[in-house]
Each structure stands twice: as structure tokens, then as C-alpha cells.
Amino acid sequence: MERIEITCAELVEVRTLTRTVAARYGTPDNHEFLNDASAIAHELPRRLRQTLCHFRLFEPASAMLVISGWKVDDDKIGPTPEHWQHAAGGDTREDEMFLLLLASLLGEAIGWSTQQDGRVVHDLLPIKGHEHEQVGTGSEELITPHVEDAFHPYRADYLGLLCLRNPDRVPTTVAPISNVRLSEEALAILSGPHFVIRPDNSHLPKNAGSDTARTPEEEALVRKAYRKIERMGNHPEPIPILFGDLQTPYVRMDAYFMDPPADPAARVAFADLQRKVDEALQDCVMAPGEICFVDNFQALHGRKPFKARYDGRDRWFKRINVVRDLRKSRDARQSAASRVMY
């Protein structure tokens, strides 16, 4: 994986910037902040900007960039909330704003109206009752390797994670597709439209917030978005798993939400690919303050199981989805600059 460590001098610059930005814009989900983020990011230290820009441009096969050196103030962020709906208790504004500023050098952060109530920054923390769910708020279930929102044509190009707390050193797992060796025959089959991916559980109505304030117009839009997810679940479009340049392919896969294909050769190739992805899976233990960006076209990611504590000290990550081209999803968003997908 690619790595960059923020130096002490750079950290002083970054802190000055995030403090000013937090005072000016208040919260990271402030539209004005999101609209200005890519301009403000020009004020980040040049070495950081260059690293992110090169990660975007050169698409390294390792498909993952880890940025360390950011300091999380454990007292300031407060206890790990019991639910993502109650994540506003502590103060994580500067942490989130730094994550979003870095992300704006890769593209635009987006949210899904059907996931964590359309928030652009998600909270990954264990929720009581979700222990055995295949979602980011689960704990005891292995999160199997997947491309984030693989079912959706407007899925992110990058997944951004910021570790606030990880007391049991629970590994995030990553499998770059470049580490999976495939025969010419397997490449040909896997790049054909033989596969279907259903929406993952994080987009189900049962995982929506329970106390979200919406206007009747917004409520109608969200209901429509859930119907769209339901349709995508009932009638998934056949797609290829591998695409782009097949010498260095892009990948679209979430085996947990895929059926074995009807075609026997495709079924064999798919089972073989799953085995090879499992073999290619690497552990990445993130410490508080570490940030990583995973290339969601070149790698699958997951998480090892863990035992939640529910004592305010649990594993707590912030997650964002970043697209390189906001324009391609214009038919799913309310305005050109809107970031929420319906």
C-alpha cells in the first residue's frame, strides 16, 4: 500500500486550517463547506496534495493509500455513540473536515438517501442487535470482501476511512484485484455480463434512522429511492465483474449479495475468483488518527469480526464515499451540486 506520514510542521499547518474552517463553517455536512472543500484543500501542505493527486492519477495497483500523523483528541470526540443517529454528541468536526478536505483532492464526497439518512460522513460503530448483520454497524460477523455499493452504477471511486478509535486493533481487510492471478479464459468469462449483485443490507429500510426530520417532499423522494433499491434487488441487471483494461482490470463484486451464475463456466470462474480474493486479502490495522483511501474500482475490502463492548470505548470509524465525476449521477441527484443520491 502507499503510505504518507504527516510531519510535525505539516500537522501545524493542517491544524491551523481545520480550526479556521471548523470555526467558519460549523459542521462538516454544511453545504457551503462541501461546496468550498476543493478550493480550501489548496491550502493543505503541498506534499499531501501531491500524494493524493498522484494516487488519483496513477491508480497504483496497491489500491490503498494510508495517511498517518493526524492526532485524534480522545477526550474531545467523546464516547463512541450507541448509534450513528446519536453521533453528534462529541466533537469530531475537525477530524471529519480534514477527511473531507483530503477527499476533495480525489473527487466529490457523496451520500445515499437510503444509507445513514443521506449523510455524507458515515459512522461505523457497533450497534446493539446488529452483531450478526453484514453491515458496517455489525461486529461479530465477518464483513466479507466487497466493492462498496457494488450493486450501484453510481458507486464511489474511493472509500475513505478515518479511525477515531480501535482498541482491539480490529483489522480492516483489503484485497487489491492486481494480486489475483487469472487465466485468459477466466478473464474472458468474468468480463462478460453473467453476474448479478443485489443491494446490500445497509440500504434496507430497516436500517434507516428512526427520528429523521424531513419535509413531505423529501419524504416522497426517499420513499421513491427505497422503491428503486427494491427494484434493483428484485430485478438486478446482469453485469460483468471485471471491466476496463483486462491487463489491469477494474472490479465490481460483492459475493455475499450475488447468486451463483446460471452459466456453468461462469459459476466455476466466480467460485475460483472468490477463493483467490480470499487468498489475496491483507489485514490493515488502523490506529486512531490514521486515514485510508481505498480505490473502490481496484480493490475489495472488508472487516474481521470482533466482540463489541458497548461501553463508549468501541471501535469507531468515519467513512466517506468519493466519486471522481459527480456529473454522471445527475439523474439521481436534485441539483448539479447536490451530493445525495436518490
Ligand SMILES: [Fe+2]
Ligand atoms: Fe464496505
